Amino acid sequence: MRILLSNDDGYHAPGIAALAHALDPIADITVVAPERDRSGASNSLTLDRPLQLRRAPSGFHYVNGTPTDCVHLAVTGMLEHLPDMVVSGINHGTNMGDDTIYSGTVAAATEGFLLGVPSIAISLVGKQPEHFATAARVARELVERFQREPFAAPVLLNVNVPDLPYEALRGVRITRLGRRHRAEPVVRAQNPRGETIYWVGPAGPAAEAGEGTDFHAVAAGFVSVTPLQIDLTHTAQLEGVANWLQR
Incomplete structure (x- = not known):
């Protein structure tokens, strides 16, 4: 089995090292990740300059x-064969609810999915998460399950793992995305030149976090697995907008 690994925290991040260590015994892995932290990059492609691919001493x-x-370059230009799976992570922090819109971790998996490859984004929930080995073990178990029972069509799974020892996990739940409140205001400051600068504030707390959501599952000690789709069409509004245009 051939697996492409990527992330948004950079190739030097502890999460991707833990992921590579866990998956290397069961698959032929290739790591292609950003040279620096690109958290919040979402699904952006670089179109205004050429890209460079380098190899670190770690391989x-x-x-x-x-x-x-990273995923686009690897799948369409670097690899000789289409990977059997793309795994993105382990993200340093949460990717639940509205986070998925901004997340570079989810974006890397999404690109694999769009290119026809089953893909998983995996995140370790916590402000200063420590149990990367737990998330890596969860990722390996999901990959092994896929090896035994592959999906008939490509899937995109968003996985969030509580920052707990593996033995403390209560299981796995299939979930839907919750919702957050609006983000906190930007933080105004001054740079050394006396110019006003702004830092984007933190994400707001969970607004919709009831039973069945990713927020609820993780808070209860469960691994959250959410199947995602790319179709942004608001189907319920098609008729209403059509009528509005005809008035």
């Missing part, structure tokens, strides 16, 4: 671009 490859660039 990991890195690109001077976004997570999406």
